[in-house]
Amino acid sequence: MNFDGINEKTLVLVKPDAIQRGLIGEIIGRFERKGLKMIGIKMMSLDDDLLKNHYSHLADKPFFPSLSKFMKSSPVVAMCYEGLEVVNAVRLLCGITKSREAEAGSIRGDLAMSVSCNVVHASDSVENAKKEVERFFKPEELHDYRKSDYEHVYAEDEK
Numbered sequence: 001m002n003f004d005g006i007n008e009k010t011l012v013l014v015k016p017d018a019i020q021r022g023l024i025g026e027i028i029g030r031f032e033r034k035g036l037k038m039i040g041i042k043m044m045s046l047d048d049d050l051l052k053n054h055y056s057h058l059a060d061k062p063f064f065p066s067l068s069k070f071m072k073s074s075p076v077v078a079m080c081y082e083g084l085e086v087v088n089a090v091r092l093l094c095g096i097t098k099s100r101e102a103e104a105g106s107i108r109g110d111l112a113m114s115v116s117c118n119v120v121h122a123s124d125s126v127e128n129a130k131k132e133v134e135r136f137f138k139p140e141e142l143h144d145y146r147k148s149d150y151e152h153v154y155a156e157d158e159k
């Protein structure tokens with residue numbers, strides 16, 4: 001069997017509010033149940049340089065200093081997931097930015113109420129995902145292995 005077509009990658013961060021609220025397991029469980037393959041995970045403390053790059057599209061916004069403070073208020077859990085069209089699939093699982101309007105059933109829709117404290121980050125495009133995975137993970141921190149449930153997660157013509 002050939003699993004080469006399923007190697008799109010995306011970055012997920014479990015944000016400080018979720019760390020404080022004890023939601024790490026709940027959030028990881030949702031990605032597991034979806035059938036995604038985790039290929040990297042680590043707890044890390046973010047610094048200003050990394051946050052300026054990561055949130056460069058928001059650097060001029062008035063809320064950037066408080067966002068930055070929030071993202072440094074505790075470590076985050078960074079994860080890399082792999083799968084077929086995984087960037088889009090993970091964005092849908094997370095729900096929209098404003099948690100109190102996010103669709104019920106999504107992570108933000110079920111677990112959060114805030115715009116800023118919205119429990120997860122997920123890459124928003126294949127192009128950005130590539131950059132974000134490289135920003136957060138060294139090549140040796142990403143693991144190449146065969147996940148046996150791919151037999152049942154994907155159909156023959158999707159592999």
Ligand code: UDP
Nearest residue numbers: 058063067096097115116117118121122124
């Ligand atoms: N954010 C905020 N206030 C806003 C918009 C965004 O505090 O008005 C924060 C929020 O934590 C969000 C992050 O900045 O998740 C990144 O914003 P983006 O627009 O990229 O949203 P996302 O891709 O996380 O849904």
Ligand code: MG
Nearest residue numbers: 121122123124
């Ligand atoms: Mg974003």
